[in-house]
Amino acid sequence: MNRTDHLLDSVLHGDCVSLMSGLEAESIDFILTDPPYLVNYRSRDGRRVINDDNDAWLAPAFAEMFRLLKDGTFCVSFYGWNKADVFISAWRAAGFTLAGHLVFRKRYSSSVRLLRYQHEQAYLLCKGRLPRISSPISDVIDFPYTGNTLHPTQKPTAALEPLIRAFCPLDGVVLDPFCGSASTLVSAQKAGRRYIGIELDRAHYVTACLRLNQSESHISEMPRSD
Secondary structure, eight states: OOTTGGGTTEEEESOHHHHHTTSOTTOEEEEEEOOOOSSOOBOTTSOBOTTTTOOTTHHHHHHHHHHHEEEEEEEEEEOOGGGHHHHHHHHHHHTOEEEEEEEEEOSSOSEESSSEEOEEEEEEEEESSOOOOSSOOOSEEEOOOOTTSSSTTOOOHHHHHHHHHHHSOTTOEEEETTOTTTHHHHHHHHTTOEEEEEESSHHHHHHHHHHHHHHHHHHTTSOOOO
């Protein structure tokens, strides 16, 4: 047993850089994460995202993610389009190869300024040699509206679960170091994968734990398939 095994199917509360440093190297099969976009975001109802006003955490966090991933595996990271250069620099400095780009299509506008902003985006990053994928998925994915009831930037599990099924083996472990309200982790549950989440905000950590317990109770009543 490595020092990551006892944390499987749990959420950790605290700074992700510090907590990831205590995990076993090359113990993670897939990372799917939605870090702060570095835009000092404030939702319509006044909610904010911790560390969205600075990038001091960005390079150290992705360096740890790279260390934790097994060779030949993937990370999918959302990012802020107007800070793309900062994110890409941090990813490349960590050692990642940019392997693909994903667009998540919304039927609604997040905001309206010069354009009607109706998509989110993420990069597919790879550690090591690019592996072959048996059933590649589309790089355009529908993005249902969550209502952001649990988190100001809550992502829909319907958009995340296909990524987990495509890029994480059935017996693999999914990590989300910025897990928020646990959308990635619930998606991993639904896909039958093990998971580890990390969340700095105490309120979101509590929400994530409660949501996972409710989801697990529901999933345990249903047969799993891949």
